[in-house]
Amino acid sequence: MKTKNFLLLLLIILKFSCKSQTKKINGVSFVASRDSINNKHITPVLKAQSNYVALMPFGFIRDLSTPKIIHNTNRQWFGETKNGLLQYAERFQKEGVKIMVKPHIWVYRGEFTGNIKMTSEENWQVLENSYLSFILTYANAAEKLKADIFCIGTELEQFVINRPDYWQKVIKEIRKVYKGKLTYAANWDEFKRVPFWSELDFIGVDAYFPLTDKKSPSVADFELGWTPHKNEIIKVQKQFNKPVLFTEFGYRSVDFSGKEPWNSNRVEDSVNLKAQVNGLQAIHNQFWKEDWFAGGFVWKWFHSHERVGGEKNNRFTPQNKPAEELLRTLYSQ
DSSP: OOOHHHHHHHHHHHHHHHHHOOOOOOOEEEEOSSOOOHHHHHHHHHHTTTOOEEEOOEEESSTTTOOEEEESSSSOOGGSSSSHHHHHHHHHTTTTEHHHOOOOOEEEEGOOOGOOSSSSSHHHHHHHHHHHHHHHHHHHOOOOOSSSSSEEEESSSHHHHHHHHHHHHHHHHHHHHHSEEEEEEEEEGGGGGGGGGGSSSSSSOOOOOOOOSSSSHHHHHHHHHHHHHHHHHHHHHHHHHHOOEEEEEESSSSSSTSSSOOOOOOOSSOOHHHHHHHHHHHHHHHHHOOEEEEEEEEEEOOOOOSSSSSSTSSOOOOTSSSHHHHHHHHOOO
16 A cells, blocks of 8 residues: 555656646747848857747738738748748758747738728628638648647737637638647737637737836836736636747837837837846746746847847847847746
8 A cells, every 4th residue: 555655646746747847938939031041040049048939921911901911922031931931940940949830911001910800791701711821821831841839820809809700710721731739829908808719729929918117117017017917817728728828928128118018119219128138037937937838939039140139229139138148048947
């Protein structure tokens, strides 16, 4: 009896030990470029201790009520196409980096994709057919390259809310051609209303939650701001019993970076490198030790490492800033 109890205890210890040692997704959102990539472009990602990259092919529409998605054409940058995706993925996989394929739609003039909404049933039908062609192009590519995760859409709230039956169909069609894990990248104020989390493997959130109005927030300021949002995330996680993945997260190196973290419009503005560092430290403190949290992809990482970011840059990238050093430390834990 004592031997049996000892073995049972040993199994429990091993179970929880393995669970606690599960490697988080320490990812970067790798921006597509005009050209192919090589080891020069991959080495900085490896130095950042990233074990995943999100690769982001693009489709384009003219405006928020236009139903036709243009994608995978020779007029696009190479990295935004199917061949570019395959080339990027192959190079990263050779270095042991895993892949999430995360197709995006770009609305001309940069309008928010969450507001894409058709004005007639006819146009909804055109959009649905066009989107299915777009997303299956990259689902097939994701299966070909054996990507670990495929994202079925990025910040498409009005499309999702208005056509819920269609999205059930999309998921079924993707499952026919792609055998890996699925997520959807919901905007920070959308994730509570997504109707199909039960059909996916991860609850995906683009985590630009408003956290603090302070000009130069401390780590404690950021963490205090996370309290109500984290509670909402936990509520949804428990409802569907799915791991949460931050399909995007990050902060600009600018004053008031926690007030509207999604805001990329203020180009001519101050530089605040410490605020970016504090935001990244806080989000890591709050989430990376949680068993239900799968990890995330920092926004964003450019291929020409030596030419981007830097201490005079107030944009999202952590490259060549104190935030890159912090990210390397956090991702190596």
